[in-house]
Amino acid sequence: MSKDIVLAFSGGLDTSFCVPYLQERGWNVHTVFADTGGVDAEERAFIEQRAAELGVASHLTVDGGPAIWSGFVKPFVWAGEGYQGQYPLLVSDRYLIVEAALARCAELGTRAIAHGCTGMGNDQVRFDLAVKALGDYEIVAPIREIQKEHTEVRAYEQKYLEDRGFGVRAKQKAYTINENLLGVTLSGG
Numbered sequence: 001m002s003k004d005i006v007l008a009f010s011g012g013l014d015t016s017f018c019v020p021y022l023q024e025r026g027w028n029v030h031t032v033f034a035d036t037g038g039v040d041a042e043e044r045a046f047i048e049q050r051a052a053e054l055g056v057a058s059h060l061t062v063d064g065g066p067a068i069w070s071g072f073v074k075p076f077v078w079a080g081e082g083y084q085g086q087y088p089l090l091v092s093d094r095y096l097i098v099e100a101a102l103a104r105c106a107e108l109g110t111r112a113i114a115h116g117c118t119g120m121g122n123d124q125v126r127f128d129l130a131v132k133a134l135g136d137y138e139i140v141a142p143i144r145e146i147q148k149e150h151t152e153v154r155a156y157e158q159k160y161l162e163d164r165g166f167g168v169r170a171k172q173k174a175y176t177i178n179e180n181l182l183g184v185t186l187s188g189g
Helices: 013-023 041-053 065-079 090-108 123-133 142-147 153-163
Strands: 003-008 027-035 058-063 112-114 138-140 175-180 183-188
Touching (some): 003 013, 013 142, 041 058, 058 090, 065 090, 123 138, 142 153
Parallel strands (some): 003 027, 027 058, 112 138
Antiparallel strands (some): 175 183
């Protein structure tokens, strides 16, 4: 019997990998994409199509633009805030992504949430602490799990998807681009 889990989903390599990985471990995967202003209509359509192609139980796109605008952009601009006085606080949208995913958990009656964060960097901390602050949930982090056994994680993810008949975008980068109403960051590589 499958258990429901909500996956914070971007349609990229990491979160696409998470879908069959979780399914093969008995999860009934529901994806949520929180659009915080970093994608256009074409990319949004790709994300929705990708979720369907991967066979998720359901997909939900949430418009996070108004929440990020009123809850983060305006206050940060008014305060002139930045990390160490210069770095834009644009990763604050992670909290909105968690909020959207947990709202979907409530709708589905599940206490399980998954994300595609690696075991490096602060995104995993932002996601996990936000989830823990908002309740008692089971957090599943497939990328962290596979990093324990595989050093070339992105190559492993790509092969894993291809072995299961899922295409991978031709243009895979060694870095990640995060974009929303607050700005753009590049990481990895």
